[in-house]
Each structure stands twice: as C-alpha cells, then as structure tokens.
Amino acid sequence: MESLKLRRVAIDTYKENVVFLHRDCELYRSEGFQALNKIEIHAEGADELVIAVLNVVDDERITTPAELGLSEQVFAQLGKAEGTAVYVNHATSPESLASVRAKIAGSHLEYDEILAITRDIAANRYSKIEITAFLVACSVTGLEREEIVSLTRAMVATGERLDWGESLVVDKHCIGGIPGNRTSLLITPIVAAHGLLMPKTSSRAITSPAGSADTMEVFARVELGIDRLREIVKHERACLAWGGTARLAPVDDILISVERPLGMDSPGQMIASILSKKVAAGASHLLIDIPVGPTAKVRKRSEAMKLRKLFEYAGDLLGLHLEVVISDGKQPIGRGIGPVLEARDVMLVLENDPLAPMDLREKSLQLAGRILEFDADVRGGQGYFVARDILESGRALDKFKHIIKAQGASPKCVVSGRLTEDILAPASGRIAAIDNLQMARIARLAGAPMDKGAGIDLYKKLGEEVRASEPIYRIYSEFNADFEFARQAAEIDNGYRIEKDET
C-alpha cells in the first residue's frame, strides 16, 4: 500500500480530529474517500492508530497530493515528525457505536458499554456527530440512575486521578446559575485555616459572567501545573486553581464542548459531570449547593429534592461522602457581577468590612460550617460558629493571602471598567424580583468574564425600597461596542421588577 508524507497543518480544530488530503492525491481517488469520511492513520514506527475526519483540499500550500495534512490535535496525538511515512485506510466505526444505537433505540446501557464509549471518546475516535448522538440519546431517554453512576465511573476511569494521601479531602460544588455567587473564595480559606485539606479546583465561566477561576485570577495565578498544585496544597492545605491543568475526567470536557452550543442541560449528565471531576480530583467529602429560585437553574424545590436524591444515590455508590444543601437562589449573591467586582465583595467579607455584602458572608459561613462538620472533631451544628470565628478573627484573610502568595500574585492590577452607566428605577416602590438570567446576560454583554473589570454593581437587592430615578445598578465596560450592547439590553429589560407602593 502506498504511503503519504506527514505534514503539520496549523489549523486548530479544537477537540475534533481533522486531516487534509489533496483532491489530486492518488489514494483519494483509488480508495474512494469522500469528504467527512473517517479514516485511520498509521504512522511508520507508531503503535497506535489515530482516527480522523477527512477534509479535501485543492491548494498545495496547505497540503500536496503526496502529503497527508494533520490538524494540530491529530499531529499532537500521532506524535511523529513531519515527513514521516503514514498510511491511511477507511476507518471502521468504533464498535461502541453499537451501544449508542442501542441507546437511541431505548436500551439501558451497562457499565462496560459506557466504559467502551468513553474510552473511544477519550481516544478521539468519535466524531462530533457521534458524540452528539450519544448525548442526545441519553438526554431524550433520560439516564437511569445506575447509568449515571456508570457514566461517572467511566469518565473517572478514562482520565488521571489525584491522590492526596489523606482520608479526609473536602470539596464543594454549586450547580450554578446565580450571578456573584463566589462562596468558594471564602469557604476555602476558612476551611483550610481550620486545617482541613481543600484542594479546590474551579472552572472558568462557560455561560456565566464569571467562574470562580476567573474571579480568583484577579488576585493570583490560577493556571498551575499539577506538581506546583501539590506543593501549594501541601503547604497551605488548600488552593484556588483552575481545574483544566490536570487531565481529570477529560471525556467530560469533550461532552461539554458539544452540550454547550446546544444549550443542553440534562440532570443525569450534569451529575455525572460534577461527580466525575470531584472523584478524579481526589475528594472524599463533598458539599453540593443547589440554589432554587424562579430564575435559577432549578426553579422548584421539588426539582431540587429530586436532584438531591440522585446526588446522594450516586455519591453512596461511588464511595463519596456527599451532602446537599438547597439554598436561596431568588437573586444574585453579593453586589458585584463580573470578576473584579466580585473580587471586591470577597475582599470586603474577608476584611470584615461593615460594607461587605451580608448575603455573601452568611451563605459562605453556612456552607463552610457544613464542610467543617465533616471533621469528626466539630460537633453537629457548631460548624457555622467555628467558621464565623475563623472569619472574624482574620485567620481566613490571612490564609487567603498565603494562598495568593503561594500561587503567585496576579501580575497585573485590574480595575473596574472605565465606561460606566447607572441604570435608574423607572418608578418608586419595592424591589419585588431580580432576574438572574437577565443580570448575567447584561454583565456578559458588558464584557465579563473576558474583560475582568466589566460587569454590574448592584445597588438594590430584593425587598429594598427605591425612589423613581434612583440608580438600581451600574454597568461597567472596557470597550464601546460591549458598553452599547449592555446598555441596550438593560434598556429593553433592566431585570428588576419594582412593585409600586400602595399608598
């Protein structure tokens, strides 16, 4: 069989393997390849076959008829130099696709089947089309709870797993949807100051104006290698880092890259996604926060209860000590929305400033208290008071500063956006509702999280009185276009509902 010369094509196709073949390549014609066919690539001296999707090229500057062009991801996966002889063949579909088809037909999948699927996804053997088929089939039929556990285990098994060498490793996770909800940045130093091990890794914002990693980055470096992370955790009992460095449950990231553009959000996949990351990160004890409110991710308490049962069921089978807190998600937490403004709120709480947002402080103490009670030495019901003592004594602030120093202080000082506009109350009355979704939307349009200083600062919260034309919040932006988008969005719907005083 004829070979082609390997060529690197500097195109980043993200998490999809793509290769480029010239239309005049003899193999293209004789083998009957077609664009979007999946082909197997075997490089001389390599053990592993790599599977990729074919694009056809008519420009020799990209790839010549004697070459096979590899996109960045394929090039990295194959790990061979340019010019290496490569052989290509029609790829057979991964065998595990039979299980995907079975799922489409409504079958229950066993652990071994789900493991085979995740292995193939981890090895980039699935196209985006095939991954989508798997996800949508799971979503439509609804994963049974055994399947949720199987998927979690399979995603852990196909990635790295951290071992901290201790039996009590605590973590927390909020299922999200509440702007400004940066409790992790307060809970972690409190818990670590008490002495519990809390190697907190967080995500960046996907659809929200800021993730914990984005806000922490205002203070310190968050992209840390795994060895550096171990070092920091060893000395500080905690870290506040971005979780993307280690290859923890990598299949979860691939699934998310498909779920996100679809706006899909099924409970089974959400639970498997959260728990796989936490188990892979080495957590033994986990606190889950489920905020409930009319504009939160979870709208009803009954729905939250159902989720709680699923989390508990899965946690038990996974050997994870797991507790669920159902919290108030009626409005944003704290005042700032966006990295810099949220970072300011966090610092006000840590400094015990009288201007600190009380809701952020209280929620953080409640959750930290629950985590502290994972410690056998803390009496049930006393966690909150231990946490408050740590915060008020300044030991939490001190620990936070140590963590910043260990991770490396942020190289540049960022401030709130230079363009500002106050949004005024259209009438006098009482704040009756604040729409989490609309506030998040305006903050994102203003530039958060890309522009750290962009976002919203809330002046009024639920139940407060306001006079007509009094500012209810301020928009911050760095760039004109963003600023205009945010202002327009606020003009159409400012996200607040004001009930007129009945006098």
Added chain:
Amino acid sequence: MESLKLRRVAIDTYKENVVFLHRDCELYRSEGFQALNKIEIHAEGADELVIAVLNVVDDERITTPAELGLSEQVFAQLGKAEGTAVYVNHATSPESLASVRAKIAGSHLEYDEILAITRDIAANRYSKIEITAFLVACSVTGLEREEIVSLTRAMVATGERLDWGESLVVDKHCIGGIPGNRTSLLITPIVAAHGLLMPKTSSRAITSPAGSADTMEVFARVELGIDRLREIVKHERACLAWGGTARLAPVDDILISVERPLGMDSPGQMIASILSKKVAAGASHLLIDIPVGPTAKVRKRSEAMKLRKLFEYAGDLLGLHLEVVISDGKQPIGRGIGPVLEARDVMLVLENDPLAPMDLREKSLQLAGRILEFDADVRGGQGYFVARDILESGRALDKFKHIIKAQGASPKCVVSGRLTEDILAPASGRIAAIDNLQMARIARLAGAPMDKGAGIDLYKKLGEEVRASEPIYRIYSEFNADFEFARQAAEIDNGYRIEKDET
C-alpha cells in the same frame, strides 16, 4: 467595527460551513472568539448574513491576521470576490433551536416549527452538532405521523419543485436493501413506451454496491442539468438520471449526510426523505416497493404493513396518489451485483434473452403493471399483461435505447473486473438461504460501485441444488487490495446456507 479581507481557502468541508481566523487576528482576541464558536459573516454589499463555525489558524499561508479565510462552501454561499471587506460577529443560535430542545424534551412539533428548522438547515445555519441533535431527538422519541407529513412538506418547501405540466406523472421507489434489484431500468422504458410520463431520478449507492444511477451510468450519462432533463423527458416521456442535479429537497441530503455515518434509519425520517424527493420531483402517482425478508431492511410482514399505513397516510395528506407493494426480499434479485453485472442482467431482460434472470423480469413486469394501472385506460388487473406485451414486442428495448441516446451514451465502455475468483459450495445440498447483507458487503469490498466492473455474479439462487465444490458465485475486482478483502470476507462467511440432502 473593524473589517477583515475575504480570502478563499481551498478546503472542501462538505456540507458544513467553516471559516478560518488567524490566532493573531486582533478581532479574534478582542471579541473573545473561540475555536468551534459560530460566527456571523457580513460582506460589504451583501444582504445575507452567513453563519459558520470557526477554526483557528497559525499559518499565514492559509490565512493572515488581516483576513478571514472561507472554506469552499462558505465562499460559494457568500458569493463575493476575494479581498471584499467582511465583518464578523458572534452568531446567536438560530431561534428554531428552541424547537429542537423542545423535541429533546419530548414535545410534539407543529409544521411551522419544523419549517423553521428546515429553513435554517437549508441556509447552513445549523452546525453538524445541531443537525445531529435534531435527528437523534426525532429518532428516539419517534416522529408522530403528523410530524412525518410536516417534515416532508417542510423539506419540499425549502427546495426547488419541478412541474411537468401534466396531471399524471408516475414514479416508483424501492426502500432498498436488496442487491441487484434494478427494476427501475426496466419499468421506466416499459411505462414510457406505453405513453405515461415517468421522469425517473435515482440516487447513487450510499451503503449498497450500486444505485440505479450507478448502473444506468454503464449505459449513458446520468448527470444532466435540469433544462436538459426537461428536454429529454419532453421527447422520450422518461429519463433515467441521477437526482442530485436539481435542488430537490436539499435538506434531505444534509440530513442524510449525518444519518449515514451514524447508521441511523428511523421509519419517520425514511418516509419523509422518500416522499419529499418525489413530491419535489413533481410526481402525482407513486408506487412504493417494500421488500421483506430475513436479511432485508424490513424483516417482518407486520413491519412492512405498518410502513405501508404510514406511507398511505402521508401520501393522502400530501395529495399524492400512492400505492405500496410488499415484495419478496429473501434474496438478491437477478444474478449480477455491481453496476456492470446488473447492467448485463437488465439488457438480457430487455432483449428477451432466454438466459435473462426470470426473477428480475417478473418483478419488473409486476411493478410496471401496477404503474400502468394508474392510467385510467388500463383495466384493473391488466397492467401486467400490457407490460409483458411491451417487453416481448421489443418496444421496451427500443425505448431504452432512445433514452440512452437522448441522455448521451456512456463515453467509455466498461467491462467486468479483470480479477475473478469462484466461490465454491463447501458441501452438496440445496440453497436454503442467501444473506443480502453479506452479499452486498462482499460486492462493496470487491470495489462496487466505485469500480463499475466490480461485484458478484450469482450462479445459484434459493432452492437450487448444488454439488460440493461447485461454484456458487464469482467475485469480480479491478484492484488487488479490494480483491483480497472481498475474498477474505467470502472465506469467513460466503453468505450462503446450504442444507444437506437427507438421503
């Protein structure tokens, strides 16, 4: 807002819109684009926005930081010259995606919703991921029969529609799965010789060793422009062309490009796919052939009946006079499998050669008879005899030759493959079963339909007696590699089951 210069990138991404942005492009950084984001492209002087998926490039030979590289399909859709100023923006998801999400959640979709989805797909506003989500959601939940009709109508509405200016336009379609089943090449000349209008457009093989268009191409050109087609049909009352030239139900082709790699095959989508093509092609009367057999697409008669009811229901609502024939699909039809070998069978029947395969002749006469009875002047039950008379008198052959001449005789004479191997009966006995799927597989491995002369010639059919070591069929190939693959496959499983004589 800043503009970029349009650049054509000679990469054929098939039916997915892809654009290329250099990593150092200022817009890429300032706008926070990410690989696989969907972006809107607006060209100076253009009315239409085009939506595409973003790939990130690090090589200025592909695209420079001041340019936006467009893959072939996007370049064609935008229709502007290289160097034109283009503006890019984050694309919002098509609004119709809300209906896809509703379908995932189990909702029934109304015609307007399905129309909006097909419109967005036709305008390339859906990514492959989004199309897959739609298809899988429909497949898992199962389209209700009203939805099948809505999808059919919507696919017709989003493409061209041929009008032949006559009230009786006949067509036929076989749902497939039976190798060698080339009845269209016989029915069309018979029916046209009688005077009925039968503008037959066929597909090329997707997963089979030959489609009607592939086999017809052995005789004549099949890729004809729509004007040429009209001309031919006007003079000959028929054509036997490839259906891909006109933009008939183009969304169907896009859906198929996703279904195929997934091996998906849901009844609702199949019916919508078939009927949309036929309605768009201007048919008023349609005969559907559903072969049933243990290795056919439809395994059971009860399943075929269910399909028939669905076809009839949809046909009535679409104003299509539709009849369904359930036929014998236990084994391949005729002797040849693969374009050249099937073409030989067709010619033997047309020439009333005593060696002509009787099953192909009989089935074609039966179906042609049913179509002839669409003509008010043909008495019920007499169609078969009229058809036989047309065939035996040589008028069908004559018409076939005229059609070939009108379409243009095939420029090259193709013959059966030069590499041959006879597969021998392992034991004496009676042929008890022939596996359609395995025969199709061996024929494809041998090189069909790419190599016209590749395929299988069957020496023995169901019920015939065979002696040990007597040849049961012959494999034909053009190339060594294909030949080896086909021989190996036949060695592992020759596709025949022989029952030993009980003596």
